[in-house]
Amino acid sequence: MKILTIDNVRNLIHKVGLTCFFQRVMNTMELDFSHWNEFNLSPRHATHYAHGVIELMPCSNKHLYSFKYVNGHPQNPAKGQLSVVAIGLLSEVSSGYPLMITEMTLLTALRTAITGVLAAKYLARPDSKKLAIIGTGAQSEFQVMCFASFFPLDEVRYYDSDSLAMKKFAKNMTGESFQLVACQNVIEAVSAADIVVTATAAKKKQCLFTVNDIAQGTHIHAMGGDCPNKTELDIVLLKQAKVVVEYLPQSLIEGEIQQCSENNVYAELWELVSNKKSGRVNAQEVTVFDSVGFALEDFSILRVVYALAEDYQLGTDLTLIPELDDPKNLYGLISDVTQQPRF
Numbered sequence: 001m002k003i004l005t006i007d008n009v010r011n012l013i014h015k016v017g018l019t020c021f022f023q024r025v026m027n028t029m030e031l032d033f034s035h036w037n038e039f040n041l042s043p044r045h046a047t048h049y050a051h052g053v054i055e056l057m058p059c060s061n062k063h064l065y066s067f068k069y070v071n072g073h074p075q076n077p078a079k080g081q082l083s084v085v086a087i088g089l090l091s092e093v094s095s096g097y098p099l100m101i102t103e104m105t106l107l108t109a110l111r112t113a114i115t116g117v118l119a120a121k122y123l124a125r126p127d128s129k130k131l132a133i134i135g136t137g138a139q140s141e142f143q144v145m146c147f148a149s150f151f152p153l154d155e156v157r158y159y160d161s162d163s164l165a166m167k168k169f170a171k172n173m174t175g176e177s178f179q180l181v182a183c184q185n186v187i188e189a190v191s192a193a194d195i196v197v198t199a200t201a202a203k204k205k206q207c208l209f210t211v212n213d214i215a216q217g218t219h220i221h222a223m224g225g226d227c228p229n230k231t232e233l234d235i236v237l238l239k240q241a242k243v244v245v246e247y248l249p250q251s252l253i254e255g256e257i258q259q260c261s262e263n264n265v266y267a268e269l270w271e272l273v274s275n276k277k278s279g280r281v282n283a284q285e286v287t288v289f290d291s292v293g294f295a296l297e298d299f300s301i302l303r304v305v306y307a308l309a310e311d312y313q314l315g316t317d318l319t320l321i322p323e324l325d326d327p328k329n330l331y332g333l334i335s336d337v338t339q340q341p342r343f
């Protein structure tokens with residue numbers, strides 16, 4: 001079984017190139033969403049604590065099974081730890097044998113950005129040039145770089161309540177093709193944007209801005225609110241906007257739409273990808289992709305990464321599964337040990 005470390009995944013992204021990697025995962029994810037009915041889907045198993053959440057996210061089709069272990073602890077950065085860390089596993093359905101265990105902290109940031117752009121392909125104006133991001137923490141640069149790969153961005157406006165996070169973001173984004181505009185507050189950032197990404201981490205109900213603070217035709221990728229009582233958007237805005245979610249049973253519990261009802265949801269993302277429903281229909285409507293993160297997105301990136309790791313011979317093969325001449329003789333692995341004297 002292959003083990004992929006952080007260094008292996010970094011190496012893989014360097015070899016493939018970030019834009020090509022985005023494109024390859026995007027193509028695979030779009031294909032997987034178009035085969036929605038062939039997947040075994042379920043809301044994730046979430047265990048909530050006062051300060052955070054730990055989740056298990058399974059997904060499978062006839063060929064492959066995947067799951068991710070992931071957390072969400074908004075107070076971690078104050079202790080020098082990430083808010084979100086993850087590990088993933090991919091296995092073959094025919095035998096049930098695991099194929100790969102991999103780091104998924106980087107892969108989660110990448111797949112969340114790719115999912116956001118996939119939704120924006122159907123919901124944002126294709127000529128969107130100005131993107132605003134609220135919350136410039138760990139996820140932020142991945143979001144901006146992915147949107148910049150698929151939209152003709154010429155300006156990125158950004159705001160975070162932590163000025164150090166803004167400095168870090170500016171340093172990482174310096175030299176990219178778009179102009180950076182540091183904003184003094186949320187309204188300054190979002191009021192002149194075509195696309196708004198909300199990527200804040202706070203274990204509470206926030207209202208970052210109202211519908212009156214944004215321009216007609218704005219598309220919002222709301223990705224920071226992803227737990228019960230952890231939201232970012234105004235309820236009035238949600239009721240007026242065209243809202244698309246990933247998987248309704250999970251989003252009703254964890255998404256922005258926990259504040260209203262399924263009557264406020266226009267579609268699940270797969271319905272846009274499969275052309276069952278149209279996305280944006282005019283340049284004026286306000287659209288929201290209410291993203292909480294769904295297991296199918298992890299499935300897609302895991303199968304791409306596994307294929308690439310095979311192609312580039314990355315990762316280490318470790319024996320975590322017994323290799324036996326006689327599969328009924330598992331005890332043979334320890335039969336000699338048990339002959340040792342006990343103490």
Ligand SMILES: NC(=O)c1ccc[n+]([C@@H]2O[C@H](COP(=O)([O-])OP(=O)(O)OC[C@H]3O[C@@H](n4cnc5c(N)ncnc54)[C@H](O)[C@@H]3O)[C@@H](O)[C@H]2O)c1
Nearest residue numbers: 083135137138139160161162165199200201224291292293
């Ligand atoms: N939808 C998904 O699939 C998905 C995937 C990954 C992470 N997330 C969520 O995205 C959020 C961001 O993740 P991260 O890893 O970047 O977290 P992070 O802790 O690294 O960064 C969050 C940033 O938000 C800022 N912030 C908090 N409240 C704010 C406010 N009111 N105004 C401006 N800034 C504010 C913080 O100062 C911090 O810099 C988290 O809530 C996380 O759970 C969602």
